[in-house]
Amino acid sequence: MLKNKVSHCQMQALCLRELSRVFAVVSALLLLVCQHAWADDDWKVLGLQSINDEQSGGLFIERLYWQGDHVDQLFYRCPEQLTVYPIHSCDKAALSFEYAGQKFQVAGKTRFDWSDKHWMADVKLSDANVYFKLDSADPQVLMNLDKVNPLMLVERFVGLPEWARSIGMEFSGLVTHHLLSGQSSTQEASFSGLDFEYSTDIIVAGLGGTISAELDQSGQQMIYQITLNQGEMLFDQLYVNFVAYPVSIRGQLAGLFTDEITFSTAVNNRQSLQSAVTGVIRQDELIIRKVDIKVPDSHHFNQQILASVLRIYGFGQTEMSGGFSLSAAFDPAGVLTEWQLLLDDYYLLNDRRKLQADAMTGVVNWGAQQPVEHSQMRWQQLVLAGMPVNQSQVEFIYLADQFALNGIHEFPVFDGSIQLRDFTADGLLSDAVDLSLKATIAPISLRLITEKLGWPEMSGSISGDIPGLVKRGQVIEFLGGLNLAVFQGQMKVDNLSMERLFGVAPVIAADISFSGFDLAQLTETFGFGRITGLLSGEVNGLRITNWKTDRLDARVYTVKTKGVKQTISQRAIDNISSLGGIKGAISNTFLRFFDDFRYQKIKLSCVLHNSVCQIGGLKNQGNQFVIVEGGGIPKINIVGFVRSINWEEFIDRLLNANYGN
Structure with a gap:
């Protein structure tokens, strides 16, 4: 090629x-x-x-x-x-x-x-x-x-x-x-209808424009200027329609008809591109020495040039505005030694990838071997995987395939923050990336998080420590446990891994245990009907594929605690009974005059495999099991009669039950 x-x-x-x-x-x-x-x-x-x-x-x-x-x-x-x-x-x-x-x-x-x-x-x-x-x-x-x-x-x-x-x-x-x-x-000679195809790498069709050139055979030099305003071109993965995006090309060749030709070329578009490339040609080898690209209008440049490339890599329908520039230098053998990226009031949005950057300004410096100046970026708002990082800035060092934050950084997220005490990445250019991360999550409102993600609104907050993690290929694995504070209790996530998190059919796997969840806060979050008490449990072998759960082994149960009431409202009993295969003990009796009932214990389990949940609870006998065991007078029990439940149907009923009525 x-x-x-x-x-x-x-x-x-x-x-x-x-x-x-x-x-x-x-x-x-x-x-x-x-x-x-x-x-x-x-x-x-x-x-x-x-x-x-x-x-x-x-x-x-x-x-x-x-x-x-x-x-x-x-x-x-x-x-x-x-x-x-x-x-x-x-x-x-x-x-x-x-x-x-x-x-x-x-x-x-x-x-x-x-x-x-x-x-x-x-x-x-x-x-x-x-x-x-x-x-x-x-x-x-x-x-x-x-x-x-x-x-x-x-x-x-x-x-x-x-x-x-x-x-x-x-x-x-x-x-x-x-x-x-x-x-x-x-x-100012004109040309048109230039057609050429070399496999699928280089295709030009109907190319046209004007050309001016001066060739000095004795001095072995040529100066040329080309204007392209007709036709289209596909160069590897880059597509350009020159009718919509005309360019002018100015260049100079020296040492023609020798073993080494030096060249310098500038490619410009009046609205959104200024670029220059220098290098040498030795027989059949092209060696780049320096590249400078300036894009003052990234909206226009993206529409005409970048969009076709971004679409190939799964970032179609990306919007951008503002300006950026890129410069790169190479050694005598044509190996990249350093580059610098400058952003000027840059804006980017990709709804599908849940990525956004508002008013981003700064510089990224990279060097292959020699130390480079620190990189700095600041923004009005940054959205990563749907999570907004409010106005802040970052300073880091980027050398070879190593990245490291320079000092402690705190990033405001919703009404809380994430503090990164240490973050380094080695092997960024390889398949196995080693990440070292130490972070603390200051309390962030669950209501704001779930609202942003389109989930049922939850009350309470999330906080805790994030241990180290490692990324190999498209798989991210957390080292140690992830400890979080939520619903006034504690949650620990072990063996957490994420594959293709921002790609096609992402997979998330983990083992989860929790204790001391405030059932009143949890049930009020979903409008399920009030249940009080403390809830504990574990979810082992959890796997979520393409944002749908396809495997788990889960158990949740209440833990009797001194000074904590254990009650369940009639509304909660009715909602549980409406899920199918479950029956409460209330019916049309005088018990309907009671708003709340005391219970002794609640337990529910599910082993999910092949879209079928094998459900259980207390006192499992045949197809019958107890979910809620009553306590006190009047005493009520909630009993299930179907042990095998279609998971999709069960979740649909759970999420779409008319809890408000």
């Missing part, structure tokens, strides 16, 4: 160089026809004959040597019976010759004044709209191309590589070539 990209760069110089050779050959032939210059040391003629008859006059040369090159079977004829001396003029002159195995013919006007050795020629290739204008008083050859593919001219004279022969285009413009200096140039 690299070899072909390099070849594309060299084609610009190759075409101009070979076209110059075409100019020189045709010019030399016309010169010989009109002027007896074969005494020059640069020229050698074999088989020279003069051809004259009653109808026309002409000249035949079997072989002509000129500056190390030669043509064969050269034949000049004027069909008109005109004066040869002292002035020869022919309005319908014809010249044919063979070169590089190909036969060529030109026709047009010629004029020669033998007295002052002044000659002129204005001719056209017989099989292409290519016009030449020459004057012995001016060493500059003019060649006008009208909707011609210049590569086909090069192919006829010197040949082209196989991949270049399929390039189609139309070129119109005036090209000049100086016979003495070897300089060629074209100004």
Whole structure:
């Protein structure tokens, strides 16, 4: 792939160089026809004959040597019976010759004044709209191309590589070539319909615009400017529609036709792109030395350029605004040594990935080996996985594949905060990333978290410590237990792992235990009906795939505690009984006049596998089990009669029960 990209760069110089050779050959032939210059040391003629008859006059040369090159079977004829001396003029002159195995013919006007050795020629290739204008008083050859593919001219004279022969285009413009200096140039020539395809890596269709170029063969340099405003291009994963996103390309090549070509190229779009690249070409190897990219309008740049690439990596429909710039430097071998990213009032939003950045400003410095300056970023608001990080800033060091926060950072989240005391990452460029993290969560309202995530609104708060974690490939594993304070109790999460958290079909696995949950706060959160007491339990082997639970082994139960009432409301009993396969003991009796009942114990268990929950509780006998065991007078029990329950149906009833009524 690299070899072909390099070849594309060299084609610009190759075409101009070979076209110059075409100019020189045709010019030399016309010169010989009109002027007896074969005494020059640069020229050698074999088989020279003069051809004259009653109808026309002409000249035949079997072989002509000129500056190390030669043509064969050269034949000049004027069909008109005109004066040869002292002035020869022919309005319908014809010249044919063979070169590089190909036969060529030109026709047009010629004029020669033998007295002052002044000659002129204005001719056209017989099989292409290519016009030449020459004057012995001016060493500059003019060649006008009208909707011609210049590569086909090069192919006829010197040949082209196989991949270049399929390039189609139309070129119109005036090209000049100086016979003495070897300089060629074209100004504001137009081209259109440039089509080319190389496998699926490089595809251009209908490319068009203008080109200006100056080629100095003796100095081995070329300066060019190209405007692209037609057609489209697919380059690897980058798609550009040049009608919607016209660009101008300015460049310079030095050391042409040598083993090492140096180049500098600037690609600009008037609204949203300023870029420059420098480097060298050594045979078939392209070596980049420096890259500078500035995007003052990222909204426009994203719409026209970035969106197609982001969509491939699963970040389609990303919005952005503001500006950014990127600069990169490389060592003599073309290996990246450092880069810097600057953000200026940058905004990004991707609803699907739950990512957002508002008014982000700062600089990211990266170095391959040498220490770099600290990086700093600040923002008005940052949203990661749906969680908002309010106005704050961060300072860090990014060296090779290592990242480390510089000092302790506290990030406000909702009405609380997350304090990072230590955060480092090693192997960021590898499949296995080692993360070291120590953090503390100051109380954050569960109501705000669940509202943001679209979950049933919960009261209470979450707080605790976060231990270290490690990321290998797309799997994140927490080291040790995650301790949280929630619902006035304690929760511990062990063996927590997350796979493809922001990708397709994310998987979360964990073992959870909790104790001392305030049942009153928990049941009020869901409007289930008031239950008081303290709840404990464990959820082992929990696995959530694509945000749906598909495996668990869970038990929840109340723990009798001195000074804590254990009561259940009639409304809670009715809601439990409405879930299916469960029956309370109230019915239409005088017990309906009671609002609350005391209970002795509550227990419920579920082993989920293949979308079926094997449910249980207290006193499991056959298909019957007790969920709530009453206590006191009046005494009530809640009993289940179905041990196997479809999990999706059960959750749907649980979440959509009309608790408010």
